[in-house]
Structures are given as structure tokens and as C-alpha cells.
Amino acid sequence: MVQWRGRRESxxxxxxxGTRYSGGAGGGGGGLLALLPLLFRIFGWKGAVLAVIIVGGIGLFSGGIDSALNNLTGGTSQPATIEGEIPAGTEEAARFAAVMLADTEEVWNEVFAEAGQQYREPKLxxxxxxxxxxxxxxxSAMGxxxxxxxxxxxxxxxxxxxxxxxGAGNGDFAQAYVLAHEVGHHVENLLGILDRADAEGRRGGGAAANLMQVRxxxxxxxxxxxxxARADQRFNLLEPGDIDEGMAAAAAVGDDTIQRRAGRSVVPDSFTHGSAAQRQRWFMRGFNNPDVSSCDTFSAREL
Incomplete structure (x- = not known):
């Protein structure tokens, strides 16, 4: 179990x-088609690949990319909000997320300071x-x-x-991995990696664009x-078995795992997030070598 109780919440x-939306949830008229103009306006790249960048590596569990994208509705109009009840049984998970976010703030502020830069903290x-x-x-179906x-x-x-x-288990480190991965996309954004992905994506297409997204x-x-790794050094965060939970979570969200779970054949050229083995390997690479330079997937010959 992750050692998180009694520590700072972000x-x-x-x-x-407790916020609900009146109408528009699920949207009529084809979520993906409505979303593409918004994505293109914001990022200037092919909508499908950009949507994958936005969704992130963890958020494509329920039926893969097509399902995730079709649960988004685009356009600038939004349904009206209605304040309702906070779902029962979510309070501890909310506090846990707040502590884990605080831990990411501590670590990434330190990492950026070491490079002479200032970290801009994301909102959760x-x-x-x-x-x-x-x-x-x-x-929520998109994750x-x-x-x-x-x-x-x-x-x-x-x-x-x-x-x-x-199949990621009931341990809370799997939950921490979810949040840390999404914060990792924020770090990529601050470092200009997503802009680089945009530029390279303009020149690519098909399997080449998918490979860029995998990176x-x-x-x-x-x-x-x-x-x-760094949070464990600072807060004695981890206990035996926590990393195994992270590995199980990484395997559960591998493209090959998702395709098999959906009853489809495994097609590596269609991967956009990496295989189970790749996701596990790169998580452990960051854990064993906790430096930004060790995570340069764009320079790696083998993923």
C-alpha cells in the first residue's frame, strides 16, 4: 500500500x-466528427492522432480508441450544469488523488529546478x-x-x-500510476514535446504517425x-508489491492487451500507446534511471 495518509494534499x-450536465452528454450527431474541428483549431494536426494525445495513455480502456473518441463531443457549446450529490464512496479516492498530485508537484518542481527552469503545476x-x-x-467512459x-x-x-x-489489481499504486502518467503528458507539454509531436505528425501519416504517438x-x-522513484526517495512512498501493481496496470493498458480484450487480432502497426511489454519497460526505465534524459523515446532506436 502506498504511504499517503496524513501528508499534504495539493x-x-x-x-x-457533484456537477451534472443537462443534455448533451454523449452528444448527438457523431462525437468524433464534431470534435475534429475543435482539435484542429487548437493543435493544427490530424484530428484522430491529436485526440489520442489529449486522451493520454490511460484513458483508452473502454473499447480502445474508437470508443474513447466517440465519447467526446466537440464544438464550443456546452450543456448547462446542475449541482448534485457527490457520488458515495469516492471521498477517500479523492483525497488520495490530491496527495498524489502534491507528490508530483514536489518531484517535478525539483526536477525542473535542477535544470534551471520553473515548473508550472497543472490543475486536477x-x-x-x-x-x-x-x-x-x-x-467518464473515455477514462x-x-x-x-x-x-x-x-x-x-x-x-x-x-x-x-x-486486471490491474486493487492496489492504490496502480491508481497513482494513472495520475502520474497524465501529469507526464503535462510535463511533455511544458517541455515542448507535444509541439514536436505536432510538427512530426504533420510530416507523417498512418503507421508512421502511430509510431510517433507511441513515443x-x-x-x-x-x-x-x-x-x-523520486517520490519514494522523498516520502518513503512505496511498499513491497507496489511496483508490481504498476507493472500490472501498464500491462492492462498495452495496445496488444486492449486489442485481445476486444476480441481483435493484434496489429502492431495500429498501436498508438505501446504494447504491454513496452509500457512496462519504459516505466521501469524511468524508475531505475530517474532523469528526464533517460526518457527520450524519440531518440530510442528500440521501444
């Missing part, structure tokens, strides 16, 4: 667990069922995601139950491993 948490939005972001309207347009991480804390059902996702996994 102030960068926006709790929207906790929600239930659906949420409005600068990247569009999203339902956690990072939006570069507003520099926020979005998590429905009930997703952690789904994570366990997918983005595996880098975020490596950053999650970097965070885990």
Missing part, C-alpha cells in the same frame, strides 16, 4: 464530482460521469485524460474500480516511473 484540485479536475474541458466535452489547452488533468475517481476490473505515450510512462 491545492490544485478542482472538485466537480475530479468529476463524475461527464466533464467540460477546453479540449471538448468528455464522458482519465490530459488537456493541453487548459493544462488540466481530468479523472473520474470511480475509474479506479474499472482499472481493477481490467509520446511511452515517454509519459517513463516520466511516471521517474516520479515513483
Amino acid at each position: 491545492r490544485n484540485v478542482i472538485d466537480q464530482r 479536475v475530479l468529476f463524475s460521469d461527464a466533464v467540460s474541458s477546453a479540449c471538448g466535452f468528455a464522458q 482519465p485524460f490530459y488537456c493541453p489547452a487548459d493544462e488540466r488533468v481530468y479523472i473520474d475517481v470511480r475509474f479506479y474500480d474499472e482499472l481493477a476490473q481490467m 509520446v505515450e511511452l515517454m509519459a510512462d517513463c516520466f511516471a516511473g521517474l516520479w515513483a
Whole structure:
């Protein structure tokens, strides 16, 4: 079990667990088609690949990319909000997320300071069922995601139950890995990696664009491993078995695992997040060598 109780909770948490939306959830008229203009306006790249960047490596559990994208609704209009009840049984998960976010702040402020730079902390939005972001309207079925347009991480804390059902186990380090991966995308954004992915994506297409996206996702996994190692050094965070939980979570979200779970053949050229083995390997690379330079997936000949 991760040692988290009694420690600092981040102030960068926006709790929207009680917010509901009247109409528009799930959207009519084809979520992906509506989303593409918004994505293109924000990022200037092919909508499908950009959507994957926004969604992040963890948020494509429920049926893969197509399912995730179709749970987004684009456009600038958003449904009206209604304040409701906070879902029962989510309070401890919310506090856990706030402590883990604080831990990422401690680690990444230190890493950036070592490089003579200043870290800009992201916000974490906790929600239930659906949420409005600068990247569009999203339902919880798409899972956690990072939006570069507003520099926020979005998590429905009930997703952690789904994570366990997918074979990642019931341990809380798997949950920490989810958050650390999405914060890893924020770090990529601050370092200009997502801009680089945009530029390279303009020149690529098909399998080449997918491979570029795999590099983005595996880098975020490596950053999650970097965070885990440094957080353990600072807070004595980990106990025996925690890393095994992280490995189980990484395996559960590998593209090959997702394709097999969906009853499809494994098609490596279609991967956008990396295989189970790749995701595990890059997490451990960051954990064993907790330095940003060790996570350079763009220079790696083998992933």
C-alpha cells in the first residue's frame, strides 16, 4: 500500500464530482466528427492522432480508441450544469488523488529546478460521469485524460474500480500510476514535446504517425516511473508489491492487451500507446534511471 495518509494534499484540485450536465452528454450527431474541428483549431494536426494525445495513455480502456473518441463531443457549446450529490464512496479516492498530485508537484518542481527552469503545476479536475474541458466535452467512459489547452488533468475517481476490473489489481499504486502518467503528458507539454509531436505528425501519416504517438505515450510512462522513484526517495512512498501493481496496470493498458480484450487480432502497426511489454519497460526505465534524459523515446532506436 502506498504511504499517503496524513501528508499534504495539493491545492490544485478542482472538485466537480457533484456537477451534472443537462443534455448533451454523449452528444448527438457523431462525437468524433464534431470534435475534429475543435482539435484542429487548437493543435493544427490530424484530428484522430491529436485526440489520442489529449486522451493520454490511460484513458483508452473502454473499447480502445474508437470508443474513447466517440465519447467526446466537440464544438464550443456546452450543456448547462446542475449541482448534485457527490457520488458515495469516492471521498477517500479523492483525497488520495490530491496527495498524489502534491507528490508530483514536489518531484517535478525539483526536477525542473535542477535544470534551471520553473515548473508550472497543472490543475486536477475530479468529476463524475461527464466533464467540460477546453479540449471538448468528455464522458467518464473515455477514462482519465490530459488537456493541453487548459493544462488540466481530468479523472473520474470511480475509474479506479474499472482499472481493477481490467486486471490491474486493487492496489492504490496502480491508481497513482494513472495520475502520474497524465501529469507526464503535462510535463511533455511544458517541455515542448507535444509541439514536436505536432510538427512530426504533420510530416507523417498512418503507421508512421502511430509510431510517433507511441513515443509520446511511452515517454509519459517513463516520466511516471521517474516520479515513483523520486517520490519514494522523498516520502518513503512505496511498499513491497507496489511496483508490481504498476507493472500490472501498464500491462492492462498495452495496445496488444486492449486489442485481445476486444476480441481483435493484434496489429502492431495500429498501436498508438505501446504494447504491454513496452509500457512496462519504459516505466521501469524511468524508475531505475530517474532523469528526464533517460526518457527520450524519440531518440530510442528500440521501444
